[in-house]
Amino acid sequence: xxxxxxxxxxxxxxxxxxxxxxxxxxxxxxxxxxxxxxxxxxxxxxxxxxxxxxxxxxxxxxxxxxxxxxxxxxxxxxxxxxxxxxxxxxxxxxxxxxxxxxxxxxxxxxxxxxxxxxxxxxxxxxxxxxxxxxxxxxxxxxxxxxxxxxxxxxxxxxxxxxxxxxxxxxxxxxxxxxxxxxxxxxxxxxxxxxxxxxxxxxxxxxxxxxxxxxxxxxxxxxxxxxxxxxxxxxxxxxxxxxxxxxxxxxxxxxxxxxxxxxxxxxxxxxxxxxxxxxxxxxxxxxxxxxxxxxxxxxxxxxxxxxxxxxxxxxxxxxxxxxxxxxxxxxxxxxxxxxxxxxxxxxxxxxxxxxxxxxxxxxxxxxxxxxxxxxxxxxxxxxxxxxxxxxxxxxxxxxxxxxxxxxxxxxxxxxxxxxxxxxxxxxxxxxxxxxxxxxxxxxxxxxxxxxxxxxxxxxxxxxxxxxxxxxxxxxxxxxxxxxxxxxxxxxxxxxxxxxxxxxxxxxxxxxxxxxxxxxxxxxxxxxxxxxxxxxxxxxxxxxxxxxxxxxxxxxxxxxxxxxxxxxxxxxxxxxxxxxxxxxxxxxxxxxxxxxxxxxxxxxxxxxxxxxxxxxxxxxxxxxxxxxxxxxxxxxxxxxxxxxxxxxxxxxxxxxxxxxxxxxxxxxxxxxxxxxxxxxxxxxxxxxxxxxxxxxxxxxxxxxxxxxxxxxxxxxxxxxxxxxxxxxxxxxxxxxxxxxxxxxxxxxxxxxxxxxxxxxxxxxxxxxxxxxxxxxxxxxxxxxxxxxxxxxxxxxxxxxxxxxxxxxxxxxxxxxxxxxxxxxxxxxxxxxxxxxxxxxxxxxxxxxxxxxxxxxxxxxxxxxxxxxxxxxxxxxxxxxxxxxxxxxxxxxxxxxxxxxxxxxxxxxxxxxxxxxxxxxxxxxxxxxxxxxxxxxxxxxxxxxxxxxxxxxxxxx
Numbered sequence: 015x016x017x018x019x020x021x022x023x024x025x026x027x028x029x030x031x032x033x034x035x036x037x038x039x040x041x042x043x044x045x046x047x048x049x050x051x052x053x054x055x056x057x058x059x060x061x062x063x064x065x066x067x068x069x070x071x072x073x074x075x076x077x078x079x080x081x082x083x084x085x086x087x088x089x090x091x092x093x094x095x096x097x098x099x100x101x102x103x104x105x106x107x108x109x110x111x112x113x114x115x116x117x118x119x120x121x122x123x124x125x126x127x128x129x130x131x132x133x134x135x136x137x138x139x140x141x142x143x144x145x146x147x148x149x150x151x152x153x154x155x156x157x158x159x160x161x162x163x164x165x166x167x168x169x170x171x172x173x174x175x176x177x178x179x180x181x182x183x184x185x186x187x188x189x190x191x192x193x194x195x196x197x198x199x200x201x202x203x204x205x206x207x208x209x210x211x212x213x214x215x216x217x218x219x220x221x222x223x224x225x226x227x228x229x230x231x232x233x234x235x236x237x238x239x240x241x242x243x244x245x246x247x248x249x250x251x252x253x254x255x256x257x258x259x260x261x262x263x264x265x266x267x268x269x270x271x272x273x274x275x276x277x278x279x280x281x282x283x284x285x286x287x288x289x290x291x292x293x294x295x296x297x298x299x300x301x302x303x304x305x306x307x308x309x310x311x312x313x314x315x316x317x318x319x320x321x322x323x324x325x326x327x328x329x330x331x332x333x334x335x336x337x338x339x340x341x342x343x344x345x346x347x348x349x350x351x352x353x354x355x356x357x358x359x360x361x362x363x364x365x366x367x368x369x370x371x372x373x374x375x376x377x378x379x380x381x382x383x384x385x386x387x388x389x390x391x392x393x394x395x396x397x398x399x400x401x402x403x404x405x406x407x408x409x410x411x412x413x414x415x416x417x418x419x420x421x422x423x424x425x426x427x428x429x430x431x432x433x434x435x436x437x438x439x440x441x442x443x444x445x446x447x448x449x450x451x452x453x454x455x456x457x458x459x460x461x462x463x464x465x466x467x468x469x470x471x472x473x474x475x476x477x478x479x480x481x482x483x484x485x486x487x488x489x490x491x492x493x494x495x496x497x498x499x500x501x502x503x504x505x506x507x508x509x510x511x512x513x514x515x516x517x518x519x520x521x522x523x524x525x526x527x528x529x530x531x532x533x534x535x536x537x538x539x540x541x542x543x544x545x546x547x548x549x550x551x552x553x554x555x556x557x558x559x560x561x562x563x564x565x566x567x568x569x570x571x572x573x574x575x576x577x578x579x580x581x582x583x584x585x586x587x588x589x590x591x592x593x594x595x596x597x598x599x600x601x602x603x604x605x606x607x608x609x610x611x612x613x614x615x616x617x618x619x620x621x622x623x624x625x626x627x628x629x630x631x632x633x634x635x636x637x638x639x640x641x642x643x644x645x646x647x648x649x650x651x652x653x654x655x656x657x658x659x660x661x662x663x664x665x666x667x668x669x670x671x672x673x674x675x676x677x678x679x680x681x682x683x684x685x686x687x688x689x690x691x692x693x694x695x696x697x698x699x700x701x702x703x704x705x706x707x708x709x710x711x712x713x714x715x716x717x718x719x720x721x722x723x724x725x726x727x728x729x730x731x732x733x734x735x736x737x738x739x740x741x742x743x744x745x746x747x748x749x750x751x752x753x754x755x756x757x758x759x760x761x762x763x764x765x766x767x768x769x770x771x772x773x774x775x776x777x778x779x780x781x782x783x784x785x786x787x788x789x790x791x792x793x794x795x796x797x798x799x800x801x802x803x804x805x806x807x808x809x810x811x812x813x814x815x816x817x818x819x820x821x822x823x824x825x826x827x828x829x830x831x832x833x834x835x836x837x838x839x840x841x842x843x844x845x846x847x848x849x850x851x852x853x854x855x856x857x858x859x860x861x862x863x864x865x866x867x868x869x870x871x872x873x874x875x876x877x878x879x880x881x882x883x884x885x886x887x888x889x890x891x892x893x894x895x896x897x898x899x900x901x902x903x904x905x906x907x908x909x910x911x912x913x914x915x916x917x918x919x920x921x922x923x924x925x926x927x928x929x930x931x932x933x934x935x936x937x938x939x940x941x942x943x944x945x946x947x948x949x950x951x952x953x954x955x956x957x958x959x960x961x962x963x964x965x966x967x968x
Contacts (some may be wrong), residue, residue, distance in 0.1 A: 089313040090115050090212050093537040095367065095400060098129050098439070100528040101431035102465065103672075104635030104643075105438045106155055109369070109402060109431065110135055113212050119143045120308070120369050121404065121431075124154030124668050125629040127162050128603040129439050133531060133548075138166045142200075142208075144215075145175030146371035146404050147305040148708050150667045153182055157190045157664055158602065158628050164195040174200045174208065174215070176304050178707055185703035189660040202306050213312045213364075218383070221304035222376040252695035252719070305377060307370035309386065309398075312536065316341065317359035327352045363395040365536045371404035375412050380421070388423025400427050400534050407434045419523055427542065431528045436465040438636060439530030441548040442605035446844075447865055448555040449886060452569060453879060454576060457866055462639025468550040565885040572882050576875055587871050590617045591768050593795070594867045596633040597625075598836045600801050600815075601661055604843050607864055608633055609661040612776065612797065612836075616768060620746045621649045623669065624764070624776050624797075625656055630665035631672050637865050644676035651744045653715070655693035656778025657761035663697065667704065670714040688716045690741040692750065694760040695719030720762040723752040725789055753789045755780035757814045765789040772870055775830065779837065781811060782820045787828040794870060796830035797862070798822075799837035803847040805898060819849050822859055832873040836862040844887040847894045848880070856880070 090113035099106030106123030117140040119126075130137060140163060145152050160183075163171060173179050180199040183190065200208060208215040319339050329335060329352055334344045338354045341361070345351055366386060372378050388397050401422060409415055410432060419428060444466060450458035526532065531546040559565055580587070592615040599607030609627025613634075616622065623630070638646050650673055655663045670689070677687060691697075698717060705712045718738055742750055748767040755763045757779040763786040765775040775790030777783075777798040790796055800822075801815035810817050816824075818835060825833030838846050846861060860868075860876025861883065868876070884891055 089315045089364075091315065091538065093212075093312060093365075093535075094543075095402070095429070095534040095536065096135070097429070097431065097528040097530055097532040098133070098135060099123050099126060099431075100435040100437040100439060100530055100532075101404065101433060102435040102437055103433050103640060104632040105435075105530075107151060107404060107431045108155065115139075116141050116210070116212050118212075120402065121145055121152040122155040122159055123151055124665060125603075125632050126155035127159045128605070128608070128629055129530060130159075131603075132440060132442050132605045137163060138168065140168060140171070141210075142172045142174060144306075144308055144369065145173065145179055146307065146369065147373060148176045148179055150671060150709060152371075152404075153179070153708075154664075154668055155628070156182060157186050157660060160190060160192065160195070160197065161660075162602070164192060168195055170196045170198065172198050172200050174202055174217075174308070175306050176202070181703065181707040185700055185707065186660075188700070189658055189664075211313065213310050216309040216311075218307040218309060218370070218379070219304050220307055220370070220372060220377045220379055220382075222374065252698045303373075305371050305373060307368065307382070309366065309368050309383070311366050312362075312364035314364045315362035315537065317361045319358055323357040327357060329357065362537060365540065366396060366398040367400040367402065367534075367536065368398050369402040369404070372409050372415065373406060375409050375414055378415060378418060380418050383418075383421075387421040388425065389421070397423055398426050399536060399540050400429055402429045402431065404431055406432055410434070416523070424522065424524070427524045427526055427534070429526045429528055429532070429534065435527050435529070436640065437529040437547075438463050438465050438632065439548065440605070440636075441466060441550060443636060443864065444550050445555045446606045446863070448550075448552055449559050450863060450866070452556065452559060452886075453572065453882060454875070457868055457872060457875070458863070459637075459865075459867065461636045461865060462642065463636040464639075466548050466550050468552055470552055559886045562885050562888045565882065565888075568882040568885050572878060575878055579875060580872065583871070587869070589869060590615055591772055591774070592867060592869050593774070593797070593834075594637065595836065595862045595864060596630055596637065597627050598838060598862045598864050599840050599843070600799075600837045601840060603627070603629055604840045606843050607838065607840065609665075610656075610837055611665065614766065614774060615649075616746045619649055620651050620744070621646065622745055622766070623650060623653045625662045625778070626653060626665045626669055627661045628664045631668040633864065634669075634672075643672075644679055647673045647676035648680065650689055651746075652690040652692055652741055652750075654750075654764055654776075655691070655697060655720075656764070656776070657758055658694055658697060658700075659758065659779070662778070663693070666691075666701075667709075667711060670711055671709075674714055688714055690744060691715040691717045692720060692723065692741065692752075692764075693717065694762065695721055696760055720752045720760075720764075723750055723764075725751055725753060751789050753783075753785040755783045755786055757781070763789065765793065775828070777816075777821070777824070779815060781814050781816055782824055787824060790828040790830065793828060793830040794832070795873060796825045796828065796833045797836055798824055798833060800835035800846060801837055801839050803842075803894075803898075804849050805901065818846055819852065822852060825858065830858075832858050832860065832876070834860045834862050834868075834876065841897075842894070844890040845883055847891075847898070 092112070092114045094112050096110045096112060098108040098110050101107035101123075106126045106129065107121050108123055108126045108129075109120040111118040111120065117137060119137075119140060119142075122143060122145070129135070137159075143156070160171065180197065183192065183197055202217040202219070204217055204219055207217070316339065319335060324335065324338070328346060328348075328350065329338065329344070334346075334352075337344050338352065338357055341354050341358075343351060343353045368383065368386065385392060386396050386398055401419070403410060403419075405415065410430065422428075444461060444463075447458060447461050451460055526542065529544070529547045531548060533543040533546065535541045535543060594613040594615065596611035596613060597603075597608035599609060601609070603609050608629050610625040611627050611630040611633060612624040614622045614624060634646065635643050647669075650669075653666065653669065655666070673689060695717070701711065701715075701717075716737070718741055723738055738750065742748065748769060750767075751765045752762045753765075755761050755778060761778060761780065763775065763777050763780060763783065765773065767773050771794070773790075773793045773795075775786070775793040775796045777786055777796070779799050779801075780786065798821035799816055800818040800820075801813075802810040802817050804817045804819045807817050807820070810820075815837075821835055822833055835846065852859065856877045857874075858877060860873070861880065
């Protein structure tokens with residue numbers, strides 16, 4: 015491997031050492047580790063040591079508390095509001111309040127942590143999260159973000175919002191495990207304000223008065239549909255399941271198959287009846303559906319002393335200066351009076367901003383905001399600098415709401431975060447797709463998210479690397495994108511302008527359509543700043559690949575091969591079935607790989623979604639486009655969930671709600687058409703609590719437990735009378751079968767027999783599993799997780815994941831025609847590290863990428879793609895080899911060490927290994943720099959969590 019003149023040339027492939035995987039199990043505490051006999055004592059010693067990660071979190075928490083105490087004496091000098099998610103459909107609606115002392119969030123939609131990571135919005139000083147309404151649109155990002163905050167050392171988080179908001183953590187307690195961070199719920203009362211050293215927040219409760227505490231307004235939630243009355247007993251069994259899904263039990267699939275949750279006896283009697291009545295009353299109170307608005311006033315900032323004026327007035331150094339600075343007038347020894355205002359800059363009284371959501375016009379209470387209207391009576395400092403509107407478009411455009419807005423006066427700006435916006439917020443996903451698009455425009459189509467403006471400034475270097483035909487092709491691409499972007503900007507700004515003119519408002523409103531990284535500066539000066547909003551630099555993305563020595567030749571070779579294979583076939587090319595990869599990363603989302611989600615399109619009328627990690631709906635919007643995504647959702651007949659780890663199902667609610675909107679778009683009067691949910695039966699516990707405490711989702715799905723789809727249930731399919739057969743018929747497939755796999759309790763693999771020609775098998779998360787081989791025999795395509803490289807086989811086994819070679823071998827054992835690897839550790843954000851033997855003998859294996867679509871006819875192209883991919887991501891490949899070499903050196907030192915390591919050496923080794931495994935950020939051009947440069951970067955990157963055994967082990 016050579017690095018020369020700024021160019022990277024891969025001249026040889028790294029040969030792996032011999033990997034020995036032993037299978038003897040040693041029991042240590044509650045975790046099973048796999049080791050050889052010679053390492054039993056060492057493993058026992060290591061298990062008794064405190065985890066390095068716990069110490070790191072404790073140190074971060076202690077440092078944070080010390081800094082916080084120092085800042086309590088002073089008001090913040092720098093304050094701004096920054097849009098993280100614009101509220102566009104598929105994007106989070108998150109507002110970030112930065113001060114030089116603390117950080118705050120207003121709402122936390124699904125996908126918040128992914129955008130925060132990409133745009134370097136650091137959250138390690140976050141203390142308070144304010145939620146306007148208990149809807150998934152506002153809270154969908156809380157589970158993942160809470161785990162991120164815990165990881166960076168945040169000791170406490172306080173939630174502000176409607177009553178019962180904290181029930182989210184009770185509902186998610188099995189897959190969002192808060193061990194090192196406390197989550198508390200503030201009492202949001204109109205009579206008691208929240209106050210800290212940064213600001214004072216007044217709570218305003220909004221709700222329709224005619225609906226509060228009426229028993230007929232919202233009936234108590236029913237049980238989610240489980241497929242008929244015959245399933246009631248199984249429903250009770252599932253809903254009372256208390257399995258720990260993050261306890262690593264290395265049971266065989268046969269043992270997992272025979273394990274069933276214990277059914278808790280029902281409590282009957284007077285106490286139970288009394289408890290039930292109390293719960294009903296509590297439900298009626300909570301179901302008044304109040305939202306909370308926040309009137310925020312920053313603390314007063316004293317003006318600074320002007321020393322020149324102090325000298326001019328004859329004030330000598332000493333305590334008098336401090337008195338003047340604090341606002342006191344002083345008398346000099348000669349009897350001269352010096353007024354504080356004469357030697358200071360003016361005090362900043364503290365600007366006001368308001369955050370509110372009015373889901374229905376009946377919720378609006380204008381009188382609650384009267385103290386802040388520009389009515390010539392209220393003092394100027396009471397007039398808000400900014401009003402942030404989460405109000406949905408149909409209410410926002412109501413004349414009554416427009417008249418309410420106008421009462422704040424012409425000096426108030428109105429920042430709108432709702433579905434009227436279009437900005438999805440990510441540049442990184444486009445950067446990756448533009449580069450992959452060079453390989454094949456069918457497998458890697460350009461994303462239909464045109465919400466990020468595209469810039470194009472081709473230089474002579476681009477022309478030098480391309481021939482005339484290729485350059486003309488890229489110019490055509492540039493013009494097409496530029497036209498789409500220009501039209502999108504017109505539509506976006508035009509819609510905002512229409513919003514301002516649509517109502518009968520007596521005054522002109524200063525409306526700002528939110529985009530990611532839109533900034534409102536509140537202190538030291540007030541100003542709107544849109545300079546950091548993301549933009550696409552298409553020429554740079556392409557140039558990065560073209561500059562790698564040998565890439566152009568490799569690309570041309572691959573394209574000729576594609577033409578030969580694709581267009582040399584005599585039979586007609588079939589578009590379906592088709593597979594679209596929406597998320598191919600593990601554990602947490604990164605800039606380039608989202609968490610698990612795969613679309614299987616059976617035909618133009620029927621589709622199936624396999625796993626549904628956080629941000630899956632956002633990925634659908636990017637891939638299909640905001641206009642066509644509804645058409646796809648109407649084809650969605652089934653959603654399959656492999657297991658109950660958060661990175662495989664936390665995006666489910668957003669998809670269910672978006673599908674309902676898509677169906678209503680066609681015919682609002684149409685009867686409810688629920689999607690078939692094929693999932694571990696235990697998912698009903700989480701969904702039923704959400705349905706009861708937050709929003710109604712019970713009518714959006716019909717649950718078919720994966721347990722009912724096991725191979726031994728096959729006679730039910732053939733009889734055609736089971737609900738599972740109805741799901742298969744709705745999908746248009748012959749059969750769907752599951753099997754237990756070895757990862758966590760109630761983890762499943764699935765095989766879908768599409769028709770006589772095509773069969774697809776998906777592993778979910780698992781170690782190599784014979785049961786998967788059995789149901790996947792003779793598959794056309796195996797999609798198998800390959801979380802880690804071969805050299806980390808021991809770590810993969812501990813975490814119940816597969817390596818790349820193990821996944822490929824499973825494909826060979828089941829005689830799968832082709833295998834696609836997915837679910838990569840985020841340390842392989844661009845490309846996994848494959849064994850050299852695989853590279854030299856690979857005719858059946860491909861690598862999955864986000865936003866890659868593949869038909870069955872194009873499967874044979876995938877193995878030939880790895881060569882140009884290695885060159886396209888050459889710098890990343892070099893980093894992986896350097897890390898592997900560093901690991902090898904550390905192992906050699908350990909092997910040569912004659913004594914057991916001490917606690918300090920264990921801590922140092924773990925810290926070094928932790929740092930070595932972090933995802934390296936080489937995408938300096940993907941963002942406009944950190945907006946929080948004065949803060950140490952504790953942001954969780956990629957595989958940190960996975961490597962150090964955090965709570966969301968995938």
